[in-house]
Amino acid sequence: MAATLKDIARQVGVSVTTVSRALAGYDDVAEGTKERIKAVASELGYSPNIVAQRLQKQRTDTLGFIMPTFGPRFSDPFFSEFIAGVGNEAASHEYDLLVSAHAPNSAGELKAYERAVRRGWVDGLIVVRTREDDTRIQLLCAHNFPFVAFGRTSDDLEFPYVDEDSETGMRLLVQHLIDLGHKRIGLIAAPSGLMFGRYRLQGYYDTMRDNNLPVQPEWVVEGDMTQRGGAEAVTPLLGINPRLTAIIGGNDLMAIGAINRIQQQGLQVGRDVAVGGFDDIPLAAYTSPPLTTIHQPIYEIGQRTCAMLIDVINGRAPTTPHSLLTPTLIIRESSGNPI
Amino acid sequence: MAATLKDIARQVGVSVTTVSRALAGYDDVAEGTKERIKAVASELGYSPNIVAQRLQKQRTDTLGFIMPTFGPRFSDPFFSEFIAGVGNEAASHEYDLLVSAHAPNSAGELKAYERAVRRGWVDGLIVVRTREDDTRIQLLCAHNFPFVAFGRTSDDLEFPYVDEDSETGMRLLVQHLIDLGHKRIGLIAAPSGLMFGRYRLQGYYDTMRDNNLPVQPEWVVEGDMTQRGGAEAVTPLLGINPRLTAIIGGNDLMAIGAINRIQQQGLQVGRDVAVGGFDDIPLAAYTSPPLTTIHQPIYEIGQRTCAMLIDVINGRAPTTPHSLLTPTLIIRESSGNPI
């Protein structure tokens, strides 16, 4: 059924070599022959066998992306938007994108990375949500495998990455709340071990300290990055006496969960308790009240990460192996008026 | 750098054939030889070249998924959850998942499908958000290419699919609102051409008719499936006089956008206007007020679709080539109390 070069060669009466070269557009094939070959090729509905090409070219033109998802079910808009960015950029360079999902630090995840490092699976990998002491990155560096990360690590490994300056972002948000008159600000932090959570935490502590505002240990609780996690984490925060006047979600999803729980307790967000988020997912503008948050251009980050990876794969040293994006504060209603 | 069978063969002093068979566990290799081969293999860090295996086996063990996204930027939780379902199921059968994104009915989308139909790219495809007169499915059927769809079509083409009974789902929701005392119910419909939108619309009209409730044409407006679209579509709906007492979003994202806009107009959702959604995305439980909606088990649907596709690829006729899931109504607060 599927036509091969050999089929065309037989029918036209030339060698496989000539067919290959004619189709590839070399100029050492006579015009007439080229015509005939092309005619037969399209008549037979020929299209090259991609696997054979890959074997011969010794490259797969495929990028890999292993999503670090907590639990099999998840629904983090971060991933769909990031995939869109990476995928479209990849497509525009004629690369395919292979995706899979594994829980962070799980055995499955490690196996997936080991598989990826094998030759012939993908040409390069994209790593997101970097961790302190990140085994994925250690493995990749050790094997000298091409990859680009979204996020930095605490190791002093040298590798190309894109990252947002989360610390500055958090400073912006905390300062905004302080400027509004808040002094008792709680934080629902990302799970420990995640680098971006660490930077955000740092930004929080530093800004409080710079404003001479003490922080009680119980003002910071961990959440699992989901709405449910945000809702659950906010409960102890609301029990603190005297009450916190503002609560920050380590990401928008947790902030949304927090808003929900705060309202269930009969408090009004933006008046009784100010709430801030982080990420500016599309939904953030549509919560009630709309969420004050820090904007991250996830789609563009995906594009940029992908473009860098393609550079790395092709041996072009990226002009800027480390790019740090500047975040912006989006003020909406959840942070309320000055008190 | 990368070790091949030939390298191992040379070092051990046997033929490539023997190495291959030893590693594959055939029993026509002496125990001792097998041991030595395995030792050398692991010493050299050998792992088979996947592309070569694929060329020889004439199958890629890869599934394709082309997301029909409106605009390059999107953030529909449907896709991340669906990918997770498909991806995990695929992984458990040792299949890879190749994804890309294209706008529905675009030239890029068509090209992507044509590329997919070529041999050696993927073994099968997953199609979602089926459309009336769906060119993708027509192409796939014409080429006899293995695929499974999430959704039906209006053609009388025969192909395996999984679908939710959207019509019944919508009936459940509309009846719920009617039982609450609503008579003037608006609908933000999915863009025309989408099959699931058509079924939902049908369920809406039928239920209204069965309850002897007239429907004015201006009660139904189209939205683009995003929050923004939902917000924009709700504006004309709110201008209708006398006011509609309930509004249904064709999906949860649009319902959330609608809630936002309704509240901006100073109306209270659940008291002044009841709102219903469709999909039960994780966020639906965390809006304020929480959203009454129809539950779709997207993750499981992804799994099921993927499992069917793998059956099709391997020539196992699926036991049930057409499976229709029964939706359930999730009553939360956005639909309010009886009036």
Place this chain on the structure above:
DNA sequence: AGTATAATCCGAAACGTTTTGGGTGTCAAC
């Protein structure tokens, strides 16, 4: 007539694997 030049074409190897269809040698049974 001899030789350089260009225009066409092709055989064979290579990419790394799996599989087919044997081959060789040993040992026991007759």
Place this chain on the structure above:
DNA sequence: GTTGACACCCAAAACGTTTCGGATTATACT
């Protein structure tokens, strides 16, 4: 001492493509 069975091993082909290094022929120039 032949036969058969068995254990072990391998050469070669195949998957479909690209590319290297010529080979062949015709044309043009001395």
